[in-house]
Amino acid sequence: MLGVWLAPKIGQRLEKTPLVRKLGAFVALSGTELSVLDALHKRRRTFVAGRDLVHQGQLDQAAYILISGWACSYKILEDGQRQIVDFQIPGDFLGLRSVLLHMSDHSIEPITDIEVTEVTVADLLDAFSQTPRLATAVFWAASRDEAMVVEHLIDIGRRAAAERMAHFLLELGARLSLVGLGSKAGFACPLSQYLLADALGLSAVHVNRVLRTLRESGMVTFRDGFVTFDSYSRLTEFAEFDPVYLDHTGPLLR
Amino acid sequence: MLGVWLAPKIGQRLEKTPLVRKLGAFVALSGTELSVLDALHKRRRTFVAGRDLVHQGQLDQAAYILISGWACSYKILEDGQRQIVDFQIPGDFLGLRSVLLHMSDHSIEPITDIEVTEVTVADLLDAFSQTPRLATAVFWAASRDEAMVVEHLIDIGRRAAAERMAHFLLELGARLSLVGLGSKAGFACPLSQYLLADALGLSAVHVNRVLRTLRESGMVTFRDGFVTFDSYSRLTEFAEFDPVYLDHTGPLLR
DNA sequence: CGGGTGTTTGACATTGCTCAACATACGTGG
DNA sequence: CCACGTATGTTGAGCAATGTCAAACACCCG
Numbered sequence: 315m316l317g318v319w320l321a322p323k324i325g326q327r328l329e330k331t332p333l334v335r336k337l338g339a340f341v342a343l344s345g346t347e348l349s350v351l352d353a354l355h356k357r358r359r360t361f362v363a364g365r366d367l368v369h370q371g372q373l374d375q376a377a378y379i380l381i382s383g384w385a386c387s388y389k390i391l392e393d394g395q396r397q398i399v400d401f402q403i404p405g406d407f408l409g410l411r412s413v414l415l416h417m418s419d420h421s422i423e424p425i426t427d428i429e430v431t432e433v434t435v436a437d438l439l440d441a442f443s444q445t446p447r448l449a450t451a452v453f454w455a456a457s458r459d460e461a462m463v464v465e466h467l468i469d470i471g472r473r474a475a476a477e478r479m480a481h482f483l484l485e486l487g488a489r490l491s492l493v494g495l496g497s498k499a500g501f502a503c504p505l506s507q508y509l510l511a512d513a514l515g516l517s518a519v520h521v522n523r524v525l526r527t528l529r530e531s532g533m534v535t536f537r538d539g540f541v542t543f544d545s546y547s548r549l550t551e552f553a554e555f556d557p558v559y560l561d562h563t564g565p566l567l568r
Numbered sequence: 569m570l571g572v573w574l575a576p577k578i579g580q581r582l583e584k585t586p587l588v589r590k591l592g593a594f595v596a597l598s599g600t601e602l603s604v605l606d607a608l609h610k611r612r613r614t615f616v617a618g619r620d621l622v623h624q625g626q627l628d629q630a631a632y633i634l635i636s637g638w639a640c641s642y643k644i645l646e647d648g649q650r651q652i653v654d655f656q657i658p659g660d661f662l663g664l665r666s667v668l669l670h671m672s673d674h675s676i677e678p679i680t681d682i683e684v685t686e687v688t689v690a691d692l693l694d695a696f697s698q699t700p701r702l703a704t705a706v707f708w709a710a711s712r713d714e715a716m717v718v719e720h721l722i723d724i725g726r727r728a729a730a731e732r733m734a735h736f737l738l739e740l741g742a743r744l745s746l747v748g749l750g751s752k753a754g755f756a757c758p759l760s761q762y763l764l765a766d767a768l769g770l771s772a773v774h775v776n777r778v779l780r781t782l783r784e785s786g787m788v789t790f791r792d793g794f795v796t797f798d799s800y801s802r803l804t805e806f807a808e809f810d811p812v813y814l815d816h817t818g819p820l821l822r
Numbered sequence: 823c824g825g826g827t828g829t830t831t832g833a834c835a836t837t838g839c840t841c842a843a844c845a846t847a848c849g850t851g852g
Numbered sequence: 853c854c855a856c857g858t859a860t861g862t863t864g865a866g867c868a869a870t871g872t873c874a875a876a877c878a879c880c881c882g
Contacts, residue, residue: 389718389722391722391726391727391808392808395726396726397721397722397725397726399718399721411711411714411715414707414708414711415708415711415712415715419715419718419719420718453668454668454669457665457668457669458669460665460714460717461665461669461673463714463717463718463721464643464653464673464674464717466721467651467653467717467720467721467724468643468645468653470721470724470725470769471651471724471768471769472645472649472650472651472769473645474837474838475837475838506859506860506861507860507861508859508860514725515724515725515726516839517838517839517840518860518861519838519839519840519841519862519863520838522861522862522863523838523862523863525861526862554645554646728869729869729870760827760828760829761828761829762827762828770870770871771870771871771872772828772829773830773831773870773871773872773873774869774870774871776830776831777830777831777870780830780831
């Protein structure tokens, strides 16, 4: 009964999930593709903040699609330091690469409580064979994620702490905007200064100082879980932020 | 005539190309797959050292398979600094991600004179549809490359200069061994200290100092275009080098 | 021989880290 | 309600790692 009632509304309902918004920015999706995508969301699960979903070295675990909440993928070094490789926001895949390599080379931790749907390799390949355009969209999304890791590498390798922070916050803002969770005004951000430090290769103390200078110079304010872009234009200039790889006004493939 | 004479030797000949060695480490390849792979190598081209193959921002260029020589992919910042994201050695793809995004987010420069074969998206997709196992192998190789960029990120974000250099040289050695161009004794290496600096996010002067300390502590020597692992075991321990993602004694998929 | 590229070393400047102290908010048990 | 513990944010002082500038040297190649 419920299913029948919902059927005609599937298109509308899906319009709003983060994954659909994101993939829709890459490839114009048909009704069939939307329902195949919908069918992927079978096994819904939730995880609490702070307890690892995936452990470095773990074999053959599943992949997930993040529905709500934030997570991060990271690696721990022997001396206890950690480097956060990337944050995941709603609409992102978790552990897609690990599934292919049959072995996770990193850990994944929920930063907030999160909702996910579990996806097996079989589910994915099945969905892809039904709708090749979907495969294209997912592959593009994966490529974009990789491009972001590259940009992150450049942040850490060649930008000074303040530019690094600025660039990072802008990128996060752009990603969140893509799924409707942010704008050029700012976004809600559950990250602690410790998390920022581990992502940017800085100490937590230095993160604090850098945030202060950025705030005092009137470009961004990060306070009480909100990032506010006080002057988006000056900030982008300061950070040399160039969002080509994220910036689409419409789908690339129609 | 020549073609006929070569035909029965294709299997043997291919056994030796770097790409075949590399993919063979992921997936056991049949004769058919080997010849499909061989057929990809149609448009052979050469490029001289130092002149960019691909420019940041360039649209819709081709991808290449590197046959011989070394290249690097990098990004330039406005202030002239550059960050090298990755080096490419024989058997690696050049610009595979750019092809998918229809836009290159980085530049690629040959470090030595190089030989490549040009591959179009159509060629690739065609090859994949003929032999799905080949697609798997290429996808795995791409995942491994991504894992290496991640490891590089960790190098830069959280390892001190000396450990960073050590880790980087070990990784390069492992990659080269996979295609028969290196061993635990060492490898031929055409990189200048400037290139190392741009890859590791250090200054060239500091690279020089770090190389000296590593040499004086008897772990690695980099001199006259050769990297010599003076004590492979001490070096791996020093660098916390864990080659899980590169280390296969045989194909993962038979 | 001269110019270009890469390496080596020294002196000094700066960035960002460490340690330490204190502030603030929140939850929990008494 | 208070007392306490824990997690996070803030600030200062001193220091270590790394960058910058400058100079000399080695080597190759025309």
